[in-house]
Amino acid sequence: MEYKKELERLISDLKTNYLPSVSMDLVIFGFHDGQLKVLLLRWKETDDWCLPGGRIRHEENLETAAYRSLRERTGLSELFLQQFHTFGDVIRYKNYSREETLTKLGLPDEALKEFASRDVSVGYYALVEFAGVTPTPDFFAAECRWWDINQIPLLLFDHNDMITLALKTLRRQLSYQPIGYNLLPDKFTMPDLQQLYETILGQPLDRRNFQKRMLGYGILERLDERKTGGAHKAPYLYRFSKEKYEKALADEILFVG
Amino acid sequence: MEYKKELERLISDLKTNYLPSVSMDLVIFGFHDGQLKVLLLRWKETDDWCLPGGRIRHEENLETAAYRSLRERTGLSELFLQQFHTFGDVIRYKNYSREETLTKLGLPDEALKEFASRDVSVGYYALVEFAGVTPTPDFFAAECRWWDINQIPLLLFDHNDMITLALKTLRRQLSYQPIGYNLLPDKFTMPDLQQLYETILGQPLDRRNFQKRMLGYGILERLDERKTGGAHKAPYLYRFSKEKYEKALADEILFVG
DNA sequence: CCAAAAGTGTTGTAAGTACACCCATGC
DNA sequence: GCATGGGTGTACTTACAACACTTTTGG
Numbered sequence: 001m002e003y004k005k006e007l008e009r010l011i012s013d014l015k016t017n018y019l020p021s022v023s024m025d026l027v028i029f030g031f032h033d034g035q036l037k038v039l040l041l042r043w044k045e046t047d048d049w050c051l052p053g054g055r056i057r058h059e060e061n062l063e064t065a066a067y068r069s070l071r072e073r074t075g076l077s078e079l080f081l082q083q084f085h086t087f088g089d090v091i092r093y094k095n096y097s098r099e100e101t102l103t104k105l106g107l108p109d110e111a112l113k114e115f116a117s118r119d120v121s122v123g124y125y126a127l128v129e130f131a132g133v134t135p136t137p138d139f140f141a142a143e144c145r146w147w148d149i150n151q152i153p154l155l156l157f158d159h160n161d162m163i164t165l166a167l168k169t170l171r172r173q174l175s176y177q178p179i180g181y182n183l184l185p186d187k188f189t190m191p192d193l194q195q196l197y198e199t200i201l202g203q204p205l206d207r208r209n210f211q212k213r214m215l216g217y218g219i220l221e222r223l224d225e226r227k228t229g230g231a232h233k234a235p236y237l238y239r240f241s242k243e244k245y246e247k248a249l250a251d252e253i254l255f256v257g
Numbered sequence: 258m259e260y261k262k263e264l265e266r267l268i269s270d271l272k273t274n275y276l277p278s279v280s281m282d283l284v285i286f287g288f289h290d291g292q293l294k295v296l297l298l299r300w301k302e303t304d305d306w307c308l309p310g311g312r313i314r315h316e317e318n319l320e321t322a323a324y325r326s327l328r329e330r331t332g333l334s335e336l337f338l339q340q341f342h343t344f345g346d347v348i349r350y351k352n353y354s355r356e357e358t359l360t361k362l363g364l365p366d367e368a369l370k371e372f373a374s375r376d377v378s379v380g381y382y383a384l385v386e387f388a389g390v391t392p393t394p395d396f397f398a399a400e401c402r403w404w405d406i407n408q409i410p411l412l413l414f415d416h417n418d419m420i421t422l423a424l425k426t427l428r429r430q431l432s433y434q435p436i437g438y439n440l441l442p443d444k445f446t447m448p449d450l451q452q453l454y455e456t457i458l459g460q461p462l463d464r465r466n467f468q469k470r471m472l473g474y475g476i477l478e479r480l481d482e483r484k485t486g487g488a489h490k491a492p493y494l495y496r497f498s499k500e501k502y503e504k505a506l507a508d509e510i511l512f513v514g
Numbered sequence: 515c516c517a518a519a520a521g522t523g524t525t526g527t528a529a530g531t532a533c534a535c536c537c538a539t540g541c
Numbered sequence: 542g543c544a545t546g547g548g549t550g551t552a553c554t555t556a557c558a559a560c561a562c563t564t565t566t567g568g
Contacts, residue, residue, distance in 0.1 A: 019277075019278040019375075019377065020276075020277050020278050021276040021277050021278045021279050022278050022279050022377045056345065056377065058375065059347060060347065061345060061346045061347055062343065062344075062345020062346065062377055063345065063346075065345075083342065083343060085340065086319065086340060086343045086379050087319075088313065088318060088319020088320065088322075088379070089318045089319065089320075090316060090317065090318055118276075118315065120276065120279045120313065120319055120377075120379070122343050122345070122377070189547090190547085190548090191546080191547075206531070206532070206533085207547080207548090207549095208532095208533085208548090208549070208550080209530070209531065209532085211548090211549085212530095212550095213530090228539095230539080230540090230546080230547095231539070231540050231541080231544095231545070231546080232538070232539050232540075232544090232545050232546040232547070233537065233538040233539055233545085233546060233547045233548075234538070234539070234547080235546085235547055235548085236547090236548085446520090447520085447521095448519080448520075463558075463559075463560085464520080464521090465521090465522070465523080465559095465560085466557075466558065466559085468521090468522090469523095469557095470557090485566095487519080487520095487566080487567090488517095488518070488519080488566070488567055488568080489517085489518050489519040489520070489565070489566055489567075490518085490519055490520045490521075490564065490565035490566055491519095491520080491565075491566070492519080492520055492521085493520090493521085
């Protein structure tokens with residue numbers, strides 16, 4: 001059986017090349033249609049969803065591993081990535097019991113031993129440009145797609161909590177440093193950016209104050225173009241000034257090691 | 258040889274009962290004599306210092322393990338503990354090369370295999386009441402004592418960076434939630450509290466504004482006592498109202514899993 | 515009685531919030 | 542021409558920063 005052989009190969013690869021006891025979970029945020037989205041995986045043969053994850057190779061930095069896993073799921077390598085918490089409870093089953101969860105995973109016994117063992121998991125969240133993403137399932141997943149943040153189902157493990165904490169961290173971060181570089185297309189309008197902020201924060205903002213604040217950061221360039229084709233007055237297009245944006249981030253984040 | 262036997266026992270215990278590839282490092286802050294202190298360990302047979310650390314038992318939650326390790330080094334169980342970052346670079350040697358570091362550790366070959374392997378390490382910082390601490394070395398340490406935050410020597414591994422990041426996190430935390438419950442004795446004066454804040458932040462604060470802000474949090478009770486014995490006007494004593502303090506923390510920290 | 519620390523209120527300033535009118539475009 | 546959304550500036554409010562005099566105590 002093709003599947004079984006591949007599974008064996010994977011498990012052996014896992015045992016030889018990856019650190020035991022540690023994994024990563026990824027909360028990948030995208031923005032589309034005025035909605036904040038999260039990328040989820042559906043396990044083969046079930047209706048149950050969970051966050052994409054990954055493991056760390058022996059000779060690989062933790063952060064490098066996170067970037068690699070992100071690339072594997074999204075096809076993107078330009079993105080904003082941030083560690084937000086490390087989850088280390090022995091029991092990480094939440095919505096379903098351990099037995100239910102293992103049944104749902106539907107793995108043969110020799111694989112279960114590997115997958116049911118206890119991991120400490122480092123949580124990362126990423127901000128990516130929705131349009132650039134090609135959601136790609138991994139070996140165990142039947143499907144990989146975006147979910148609206150307000151319609152996330154009950155997930156396997158403690159993954160609902162992870163999303164909640166990632167979002168909370170993201171919101172706080174928004175208050176002390178600019179965000180958007182990796183969530184919006186290259187050129188965008190001020191209303192686009194505002195909608196992004198409103199979506200993340202879950203509340204409306206004043207147009208004029210918002211613009212004042214954003215321009216105040218000094219990280220935006222207004223282009224001489226306007227966005228045409230809309231049904232109304234054509235808004236200006238803006239672009240992030242990459243150097244200034246990076247600088248603003250660096251001022252805040254001391255290091256991300 | 259007693260040492261060698263004990264070492265063998267420890268290594269075997271480590272292999273059987275603790276998670277591989279994951280460890281913890283602890284930045285334990287105390288406050289004394291108007292100075293912020295950090296608890297460091299000195300390795301046997303060397304002059305080199307490093308942060309205390311710990312490992313996680315198979316059936317033990319990450320946070321429980323951190324509390325346990327803290328108790329082992331300080332004797333305290335009542336304290337403020339906060340995860341601040343997870344360090345996962347393959348190369349975590351910084352001030353000294355890998356070879357230098359291994360030499361300094363001065364361990365026999367069979368132990369080196371265990372200790373030189375690569376770990377992902379979860380960083381915690383703790384705030385403890387200085388007077389209540391009994392600094393206790395572990396098996397590998399010759400000495401365990403407080404160091405003034407401004408006089409930390411070059412440490413083994415990336416531990417200087419860890420202290421820097423822990424302090425940065427602590428300072429930021431100070432700006433959006435009250436701290437002090439586990440750093441001060443039960444009863445303390447407003448100048449005591451202010452000195453604590455000034456020490457952590459590394460800058461002087463205005464007495465009147467400080468008092469206004471602290472009382473504004475609504476987490477302090479002024480007692481009818483004053484602190485006598487000082488050479489000048491006797492200051493009032495205050496106490497944290499535990500329920501209100503806990504509530505203020507809970508409002509900010511969603512969960513600490 | 516003097517030096518040193520603690521108790522206490524008010525004023526200024528800066529950042530953030532609220533708010534309204536004119537303009538361009540597609541239908 | 543009208544409905545819809547975008548461009549723009551000012552007044553208000555609120556949180557924070559600056560600041561000085563009186564009181565107590567030990568020496």
